[in-house]
Amino acid sequence: MNNRQLAAVSVDQVSWRDYIVLCKPKVVLVMLITAVVGMFLAVPGLPDLSKAFFGLLGIGLSAGSAAAVNHVMDRKIDEKMARTKGRPLPQGRLSPQQALTFSAVIGVLGISILVVMVNALTAWLTLFALMGYALVYTVWLKRATPQNIVIGGVAGAAPPLLGWTAITGVVEPNSLLLVLIIFAWTPPHFWSLCIARLNDYEKAGVPMLPVTHGEEYTKLQILLYSLLMIITTLLPFMTGMSGYAYLIAVSLINARFIYWVYRLWHKPQGVPMALFRYSINYIMMLFVILLVDHYL
Template sequence: MERSATLAAIGPPARGRWRLYAQLTKPRVVALMMFTVLVGMLLATPTAPPWSVLLFGTLGVGLVAGGAAALNHLVDRRIDALMARTRARPLPRGVLGGLQVLLFAAALAMAGVAVLWWFTNPLCALLTLASLVGYAGIYSVLLKHSTPQNIVIGGAAGAAPPLLGWVAVTGQVDPGAWLLFLIILVWTPPHFWALAIHRREDYAKADVPMLPVTHGVAFTQRRILQYTVVLVAITVLPWLIGMSGWIYLAGALLLGAGYLQQAHALLRDSGQAMPAFRFSIAYLFGLFAALLADHYLLA
């Protein structure tokens, strides 16, 4: 403890400090979120949105998402120190202090909200701020430690980015935006539960009531398959309501078949948890890419 406190007080060398702060923002997660923000913007209008909205809308949401991720690091620093996957993060290692992380997160979040307020619209800024509160506050502080349904309920914050992109362009929440939100909301539990199966011993050690810890691996495997079936059905809705055409439908069905295969393989063998987790990320990227390709190729 004394060594960690000393390291945090001194701080890392300036040359490597930016990498530590970048790590706090969960850049891979935020990159996928920013892609869905961009897709939400481009789908919101039949013509190209203004470049300023595309640029600053994506930047603003990305900044707030990075701030929320940093706050999550701060809230989870105790359990992160107990888990193999997270014990090398800056806070458990003691190379950054809590106040440093708090100020960094606040600066990112405030900058992001300001960018959205001035370059998109107030509704987008306020909804983005609400998603930060939902993720860093309601999910990280309350739900994560109180219920095995934490990711089902808390997933709403992570599902917001395409809706926020849509609102950045239109200034209102339309049915298409809600449908994009719904897709990610239903995608989140099977995506995260696969990781939770792989890391169930870590979660048990940290006393986090993830579904594989509280209900067992077999129960979670069945839930993943059930949610995947529902997800594949929901992804047909953009085609059914005329939001997209045959290019998207073909892509959604092919990707859905692949995801169902992964979920079925995981049902038979818990050792397939990480392949299923990795595929889920590629699945979401491919699905939103198909939406985007369909929107412009069939325009």
């Protein structure tokens, strides 16, 4: 379906569910969980619940806006990939104009909520993260370099920092540790999916690392970044941000992560997708562990 046909999508065909899909709700949910933990870690007791509510609302709307732009910019790629061809734009259920209008509305609303109800610092940081993902990563990096997910990972690592600044109004060293953990986690998380969906990325012509450098090289990079990730997860304990409960629990989930990386090297069939799924559970468990330890 070409752009002219997409633009002619009837209002009667549009479902509110398609707009929800544009926001990548599962991805945004993980981001909001890390933002919530950043809010609670920022203060000794409970954070200001009003700032927490409006902070999450603004961050969530802004993340959804960036995701919608991603849908528009990647619609031609999505048409060629089995994983994404059922999305609203490739299927013609929404037009690019409708998606961009929706993105602009919720994006402006999200940033406005942060400016008025939270603080200007969080609004600016959220805007930079939104632009980093929607424009720098989606428009340029994704198509320009196999290191796209590494460089663009900074934007995806921002939510715990945004949660922290929503409560405190300042950027502090411990808030940057949370960003560093997600930054190191992102490559093994995403590259495992790229290996599992290698044929799709080759067909779409996207220069993901397994496409440009092969599976074996990508497995090596997954191993190296996984080791870097483990080191970063020890930093909250080393700086005194977290205690022994955190250290013990995070060591257990790190061991499980390395187990899947080992399996990736030695019994690769079906493992890339298993590693990808575990990596999602891993990052959520890690932030829950941080939160629980904070109040012990």
